[in-house]
Amino acid sequence: MQLKNMSLLQTQLYINGQWQDAATSRQFAINNPADNRHITDVADGAGDDTLAAIASAKSALPAWKSKTANERAIILRRWYELMMDNQDDLATILSTEQGKPLAEAKGEIAYGASYVQWFAEEARRIEGDIIAPPSNDKRLMVIKQPVGVVTSITPWNFPNAMLARKAAPALAAGCTFVAKPASETPLSALALAVLAEEAGIPAGVFNVVCGSDSAAIGQAMTDSPSVNKLSFTGSTAVGKNLLAQCATTVKKTSMELGGNAPFIVFDDADIEAAIAGLMNSKFRNAGQTCVCTNRVYVQSGIYDQFIEGLTSAMKALKVGPATESSVDIGPLIHRKAVDKVQELIDSAIANGAVLSYQAKLEEMGSNNFYPPTLLTNVGPEMAICQDEIFGPVVAVQRFNDEEDAVAAANNTEAGLAAYFYTQDIARTWRVGEALEYGIVGINEGLISNAMAPFGGVKQSGFGREGSKYGLDDYLEIKYLCLGGLA
Numbered sequence: 001m002q003l004k005n006m007s008l009l010q011t012q013l014y015i016n017g018q019w020q021d022a023a024t025s026r027q028f029a030i031n032n033p034a035d036n037r038h039i040t041d042v043a044d045g046a047g048d049d050t051l052a053a054i055a056s057a058k059s060a061l062p063a064w065k066s067k068t069a070n071e072r073a074i075i076l077r078r079w080y081e082l083m084m085d086n087q088d089d090l091a092t093i094l095s096t097e098q099g100k101p102l103a104e105a106k107g108e109i110a111y112g113a114s115y116v117q118w119f120a121e122e123a124r125r126i127e128g129d130i131i132a133p134p135s136n137d138k139r140l141m142v143i144k145q146p147v148g149v150v151t152s153i154t155p156w157n158f159p160n161a162m163l164a165r166k167a168a169p170a171l172a173a174g175c176t177f178v179a180k181p182a183s184e185t186p187l188s189a190l191a192l193a194v195l196a197e198e199a200g201i202p203a204g205v206f207n208v209v210c211g212s213d214s215a216a217i218g219q220a221m222t223d224s225p226s227v228n229k230l231s232f233t234g235s236t237a238v239g240k241n242l243l244a245q246c247a248t249t250v251k252k253t254s255m256e257l258g259g260n261a262p263f264i265v266f267d268d269a270d271i272e273a274a275i276a277g278l279m280n281s282k283f284r285n286a287g288q289t290c291v292c293t294n295r296v297y298v299q300s301g302i303y304d305q306f307i308e309g310l311t312s313a314m315k316a317l318k319v320g321p322a323t324e325s326s327v328d329i330g331p332l333i334h335r336k337a338v339d340k341v342q343e344l345i346d347s348a349i350a351n352g353a354v355l356s357y358q359a360k361l362e363e364m365g366s367n368n369f370y371p372p373t374l375l376t377n378v379g380p381e382m383a384i385c386q387d388e389i390f391g392p393v394v395a396v397q398r399f400n401d402e403e404d405a406v407a408a409a410n411n412t413e414a415g416l417a418a419y420f421y422t423q424d425i426a427r428t429w430r431v432g433e434a435l436e437y438g439i440v441g442i443n444e445g446l447i448s449n450a451m452a453p454f455g456g457v458k459q460s461g462f463g464r465e466g467s468k469y470g471l472d473d474y475l476e477i478k479y480l481c482l483g484g485l486a
């Protein structure tokens, strides 16, 4: 991999400001999903390395939380600037290990950095309250203090942004941090550690432990009484296990789990805008995002016109490796992901779905690519409507009635993102309020930014990332009662 700044390509663990091998000296391989080529080997951290990182975060905590909010804000601002200064290199690292097209990878770097910028600003707005007392000899005050040592576990689909949007509010609040990136994509996290050091984040405040035994690292984090909080982004199944593990030490948790996003197009929608919105919400990162549209509901009056427009938009998509310019869709993360998408499609077709369109792919460097695919006549009981597809597949159902569409959209355990298109203002409010989701895109397919609260309800988890609410997840409320004032 060629970078302007080769020091960003690190392969060791970053603990207490030191780059070091795993305690076992073991390493594991990182491969490029576009051609299955070996990129490099990375230190294979495990339980002991995690405990060392937690110890360093604990000893760095008193000095970091004693800094003024302004001092922390200046350091975080510098981290943000360094991310943007190194945007091209960070994007190259990201797309090489993860597969997303280079332009999309650059977008993710700017998106991740925007959380660091936002929370550098929010650090100065940690405020308490004075409460009217029940008697005149008392004064009641509320202050907010950092939660303490925070650990994070993040997925491969946004190797930069999922980490940045946890580390930034944690550090802004005065917490110290131990990150465990996904084992497919640790290089982006290690590159962030290089820039953290350069930005002046003190040793022990931000640590990275990567490793192939995620269960061992997770267990060390959840068992440790020194860890005050676990912030997790990933699948609902793993999130549930980690929640149970955190119960033994009653840790605070934030859980950003899987989604099953509905996308409803009403007869009164602007059809072109709805197709553009669906293309954005479905095909980003080859369909591998938690807010990707999973189930499409189209009202009967515009159904044929919508399917026709959607098919021609899908025909324009270009699939290929990240390095090729003008590519819209890269490979899926690995072969298992391709097999899972194929199984969902085969099972849907066996149960009556119709393969309305599937692109033909040329020979690629690996067999991890999947063609854009359109399924119609899909039914709610099919696995493709219940599981996250995590691939470039659109699964469409037809509906007649608004109430039925909303009920069908809500008929899932997930509650992360939902989308709908209408030009009727009353329907906008009615449906917006009725959808049981943490995020609702109305006439919009791209909903995530640092200013807005990102997070789910139901089994998509809890906690909010970004926005003025995002700092609260990393702050404790303390009530001070001052008596004897009579």
Ligand code: NAP
Pocket (backbone or CB within 6 Å): 153, 154, 155, 156, 157, 158, 162, 180, 181, 182, 183, 184, 211, 212, 213, 214, 215, 216, 217, 218, 219, 233, 234, 235, 236, 238, 239, 241, 242, 255, 256, 257, 258, 259, 289, 290, 291, 388, 416, 456, 460
């Ligand atoms: P995953 O299997 O749950 O993995 C996520 C992270 O958890 C990885 O770092 C993984 O490490 C780690 N992990 C796996 N098993 C573990 C265990 N037993 N103990 C501790 N850590 C463990 O999810 P994924 O397939 O990588 O990511 C896709 C999922 O993330 C989808 O469900 C998607 O919807 C969800 N997601 C949610 C959001 C959100 O904000 N709500 C955002 C992005 C993605 P290894 O990689 O080393 O196994």
